[in-house]
Amino acid sequence: MADEATSGPLLELDRITQVFSTRRGEVRAVDDVTLRLGVGEVMCLVGQSGSGKSTTAKIASGLLRPSEGVVRFEGEDILGQRRPDKSRFKRFRRAVQYVHQDPYASLNPIQDVYSTLSAPLRRHGLVKNRSQARERVAELLAQVGLTPPETFMPKFPHQMSGGQRQRVAVARALTLEPRLIIADEATSMLDVSIRIGLLGMLTKLRTELGVGFMFITHDLAMAKYFGAEGDIAVMHEGKIVEYGPTLRVIGDPQDAYTQALLEAVPEADPDLARRKRAARTAAKAANADGAPASGAPAA
Numbered sequence: 001m002a003d004e005a006t007s008g009p010l011l012e013l014d015r016i017t018q019v020f021s022t023r024r025g026e027v028r029a030v031d032d033v034t035l036r037l038g039v040g041e042v043m044c045l046v047g048q049s050g051s052g053k054s055t056t057a058k059i060a061s062g063l064l065r066p067s068e069g070v071v072r073f074e075g076e077d078i079l080g081q082r083r084p085d086k087s088r089f090k091r092f093r094r095a096v097q098y099v100h101q102d103p104y105a106s107l108n109p110i111q112d113v114y115s116t117l118s119a120p121l122r123r124h125g126l127v128k129n130r131s132q133a134r135e136r137v138a139e140l141l142a143q144v145g146l147t148p149p150e151t152f153m154p155k156f157p158h159q160m161s162g163g164q165r166q167r168v169a170v171a172r173a174l175t176l177e178p179r180l181i182i183a184d185e186a187t188s189m190l191d192v193s194i195r196i197g198l199l200g201m202l203t204k205l206r207t208e209l210g211v212g213f214m215f216i217t218h219d220l221a222m223a224k225y226f227g228a229e230g231d232i233a234v235m236h237e238g239k240i241v242e243y244g245p246t247l248r249v250i251g252d253p254q255d256a257y258t259q260a261l262l263e264a265v266p267e268a269d270p271d272l273a274r275r276k277r278a279a280r281t282a283a284k285a286a287n288a289d290g291a292p293a294s295g296a297p298a299a
């Protein structure tokens with residue numbers, strides 16, 4: 001949060017609540033959530049399915065208007081509760097881009113890569129003619145590691161792998177030169193090695209272009225890998241139950257739910273494996289002393 005001291009946060013969710021009315025009654029998907037993200041920073045939003053991550057992500061990217069609370073971008077209330085300011089909202093929507101977990105669902109199946117990337121460039125007047133558009137599309141493809149770009153420009157979504165499609169989705173998010181990308185489980189549908197490659201590419205974008213990231217995942221190991229330099233917010237039943245520097249939260253979780261999430265991480269990460277062993281040993285020691293271990297069934 002270094003940037004905040006000088007210029008304030010880039011994006012701020014202030015006491016956001018989202019209630020959905022369903023046939024079974026009201027669902028409080030997000031409950032009084034406050035988050036802050038500075039320029040070029042990374043934040044991981046972690047929690048199990050149904051904890052409210054996607055709803056928070058959609059509110060943070062302006063795709064959904066919350067039932068309550070304020071969304072500030074560069075210090076300005078972009079929802080303008082009383083007098084909506086359309087140009088301010090447009091600026092915000094350009095600056096904050098949402099990348100969906102399933103590129104098949106978000107990419108147009110009958111549009112090739114060139115059209116997918118050149119359309120927003122033209123629509124927003126970022127290129128003047130076809131040669132400028134080709135040049136910029138080639139640059140975007142190189143930035144997301146799809147090289148040589150000419151090979152990828154004529155391809156349709158079904159002609160690419162899942163990892164390549166997700167890279168195109170990231171390139172499309174980059175067309176409008178965003179300041180923040182909200183990646184909603186953007187790697188969850190990919191195999192581990194492809195996922196690691198994609199995370200490496202996103203990390204490069206973060207360091208080279210200074211783009212901030214809100215990275216949504218159910219997997220603490222992914223959060224540790226991608227968000228080690230930033231903050232982590234752990235969500236449970238619509239609330240933030242733990243929020244702080246990623247390595248501190250993972251290294252010394254204070255909340256029982258965070259500890260349970262940590263327990264669920266596969267042993268592949270040696271640091272986490274060590275921590276899990278230590279937690280189990282501590283629980284056993286507590287048991288031996290007569291105190292019931294947390295979560296142990298009542299005798």
Ligand SMILES: Nc1ncnc2c1ncn2[C@@H]1O[C@H](COP(=O)(O)OP(=O)(O)OP(=O)(O)O)[C@@H](O)[C@H]1O
Binds near residue numbers: 027
């Ligand atoms: N449009 C909607 N209408 C009604 N209920 C909704 C709607 N969107 C989400 N919900 C409910 O809100 C809660 C939080 O959902 P959300 O998708 O935000 O969680 P999540 O943590 O992103 O889960 P997942 O990882 O499965 O997407 C869930 O109970 C969900 O069923």
